C-alpha cells in the first residue's frame with residue numbers, strides 16, 4: 635500500500651491541494667483535521683471548556699465518529715449526523731486545536747487513522763501524519779507558508795464566502811493556532827526529518843499544486 639503524508643500549519647493550502655491530488659492519483663483522501671474538528675464540535679455543543687483535558691476526555695465514550703473516505707473527498711458523521719460542513723466553522727477550528735492537545739483525544743483517533751491506511755492507497759493530511767500516525771509513509775511532505783501569506787489567503791476565502799473578516803484578526807488567529815499546534819506536549823506540529831519541505835508563500839495555487847504533484851510523483 636502507498637501512503638502519502640501531508641503535514642503543515644493551518645491555512646497553507648494543504649487540504650485543497652491534497653484533495654485534488656488524491657482525486658488525480660485515485661487515492662483515498664483522509665482529512666484527520668476533520669476528526670479533531672468533530673470532537674471539538676461535540677465539546678462545544680456539550681458546553682464544555684475545550685481546553686479542559688478531563689472534561690473533554692469524559693465525553694469521548696459518547697462520541698462515535700464514522701469516517702467515510704472517498705477519492706478526493708471525505709464525509710464525517712458524528713453520532714450519525716453528517717457534520718462534514720458544520721466542522722468547517724472558524725470557532726470549531728479553534729476548538730479542534732484545543733482538544734487536539736489532549737493525549738486522550740489523540741489516542742482515541744490514532745487507531746482509526748492508522749486503520750484507514752491499512753488496506754488502501756491513501757493521502758492523509760494533518761499535523762502529525764509523518765511523525766506519528768504513519769511514520770513509514772511512502773512519501774512525506776511538509777507544506778507550509780508564512781503566517782502573513784496564509785492570513786491573506788484565508789481572508790480572501792472568507793470574504794469570497796461573504797463572511798465579515800479583517801486581516802489583523804485572521805492573522806492573530808493563525809498565529810495563535812500555530813503556537814498551540816507547535817507547542818503542545820503530545821505529537822506537536824513539526825516537520826519529520828525525512829519530509830520534503832514545500833513553501834508556498836510566494837507561489838500561487840496552480841504553481842503550488844504542480845510542485846506538490848511533481849514532488850509526490852517522483853517518489854511513488
Ligand code: DC
Pocket residue numbers: 644666667668670671727730731734735759760761762763811815
Ligand atoms: O487541519 P485543520 O485546520 O482542519 O485541523 C484542525 C486542528 O486539529 C488543528 O489546529 C490541529 C488539530 N490537528 C491535529 O492536532 N493533528 C492532526 N493530524 C490534524 C489536526
